[in-house]
Amino acid sequence: MYKMNKTITFLTALLLTVMGYAQENDKTPDTQVEPQDTAVEANEGYKKDTVNNFKRIKLDGVAAVVGDYVILESDIEKTLIDLRSQGASTEDITRCGLLGKLMEDRLYAHQAVQDSILVSDDEVNSTSERQLQSLVSQVGSIEKVLKFYRKNDEESFREELFKINKLRMLSEKMQQKIVGEIEITPEEVRQFFNKIPTDERPVFGAELEIAQIVKEPAAPEVEKQKVIDKLKAIKADVEDNSASFSVKAILYSQDPGSKSKGGFYSMTRQTGFVKEFKDVAFSLREGEISEPFETTFGYHIIYIEKIRGQEVDLRHILIAPEIPQKAMDAAKVELDSVRQNVMDEKYTFAEAAQNFSDEKETKFDGGLLRNPTNFDSHFELTKMDPTLYNQVRNLKDNEISQPILEEDPRGGAPKYKIMKITNRYDEHEANFSKDYLKIQELALRDKQFKAIEKWMSEHIEDTYISVNKDNKGCDFANNWVKQ
Incomplete structure (x- = not known):
């Protein structure tokens, strides 16, 4: 049940789940109260062929009604087709x-x-x-987007996109309200685990614990000043000569996520940008351009295009100072020396990380990496990021890698690092003490699932629901037919 619900929830939340294919009948009503039979006997339900015989065709009908919402038969078919087009298994x-x-x-x-x-x-x-901006950047123009999704004009595309997102966001907020405050106690975790029959306990895949020591070559002050001066010149050209900030971003920005869009981002305070960037963005007035400021990615200027309550539309330009090859070589040499000293047992890898690593997130934890999905230190082999997997897959126990050059895909400065596998865990049956965090996650998910089931049961009874007679034979997980 979890697997199926997770798959469907993710893919039906895709922004164009019910937009990918053109309506066969643009006049199909979208606000009917009672489901209609999908086969229509009226004249418009038939079409003449070339020998004056009538050929019956099936018009779009209503599959179900839930409260104020109508689900068309075509919505089901489009969703299934969209799942397949996204490469999901529909078996x-x-x-x-x-x-x-x-x-x-x-x-x-x-x-x-x-x-x-x-x-x-x-x-x-x-x-x-x-x-929409993401789609345009992927295919090249709004015209290509409309053609791909078989829409006649941008206005109708935006209207349908609005409806889809409105429904999805309402649904997500309601689900969050149901499960958002649910917590799990250690005793509940223990009871959940003990109720699992011994022969049905989950098996966790092979896992690794990984540590690293990072050196981030620093740009010299002269290179930093060059970038600051360049950004100030761009700012002056926009303010004094009415130059286009968008064009400047396309020409000069080094941010791969926004360069092609003229530096455009729309964001709130909850958007996952670094603190320094958000602090500057939300300190500016509409139409204002910031002074150059620094983040871990380099130096930026921000232009505020529009403020809408707690949201801002902005454009920015990122330029990273050039790091000379001399500084890169020095970082590599330093890591070579650190590596050799650890191998000679002058200090441990953890001690070396604390004293020499430039990565604040890991250096005080012995260089130990944390899994971004649950902040555990274990990485399951079958679920590891491919880049990380390729960096450590050939490492043996107690071996330390040679210095690895790693480019930042988000536009930050390159860095060198050495890596070590600190622990290996073979595939094994769940163990309460060793796998507590994973079992806790399963127990919490089970408790949330039961809360959703209870909520569903109660609200199905209290809500107007009607299912087309052709669909009443479905073996629904919920009592939609209200038998």
């Missing part, structure tokens, strides 16, 4: 299962409205704009 996903998931999403959204859970139009529009 275990049935048409009835998809309909049930679409009904769940509508019930969440319907109840969110009843509970006065708000999703502002600005919030939805901002999300839609980011998605």
Whole structure:
């Protein structure tokens, strides 16, 4: 159940789940109260062929109604096609299962409205704009986007994108309200584990613990000043000569995530940008350009294009100071020396990390890396980031890698590092003490799932729901037919 729900939830949240294919009948009503039979007997339900015989065709109909939301038969088909087009396995996903998931999403959204859970139009529009900008950057132009999704004009595309995002965001907020405050105690974790039959306990894959020591070559002050002067000149040209900030970003910015979009980002204080960037962005007025400022990625200037409540549309230019080869070579030589001293047992790898590593996040923890999914120190081999896996896959126990040059894909400065596998864990049956964090996660997920089940059962009873007669035979996980 978890696997199927997770797969469907992720893929049906894709921004164009029900937009990928053109409507066969643009006049299909989208606000019917009772489901209609999908086969229509009226004249418009038939089409003449070349020999004057009538050929019956099937028009789009209503599969189900949940509160104020209608699910069309075509929505189910489009969702299934979209899952396949995204490369997802649909082997275990049935048409009835998809309909049930679409009904769940509508019930969440319907109840969110009843509970006065708000999703502002600005919030939805901002999300839609980011998605549209991303699509344009991928395919090259808005015209290509419209052609790919078979839309006649940008306005209709934006309207449908707005509807999809509104429903999705309402659904997500409702789910978060249901499970957001659920916590799990150590005793509940123990009881959850003890209830699992011995022969059914989960098996965790082979895992590694990895430590690293990082040297980040520093740019000389003269190179830093060159960048600051260049950014000041760009700022002056925009302010004094009405030059285009967007064009300047395309020409000069080194940020791979925004360069092609003229440096554009839309963000809130919760957006995952570094603190220094957010502090400057939210200190500026609309139309203002910042002075050059530094982050771990280099030096920036920010232009505030629009402020919408807690959200800002901005453009920025990032330029990183040039790091001379001499500094790169010196970092590598230093790591070579550190590596040799650890191998000669002059100090341990953990001591070397604390004294010599430039990476603040790991140096005081013996260089130990943390898994970004749960902040545990274990990395399951089958789920590791491919880049990290390739860096350590050939390392033997107690071996330390040669210095590895690593480019920052986000535009930051390159760095050298040496790595060591500090522990290996073979594939094994779950052990309560050794795998507590994983078992805790499973127990919490189980408790949340039960809360969702209870909520579903209660609100299905209290909500107007109607299922087309052709779909009443589905073996739904929830009591949508209310038998």
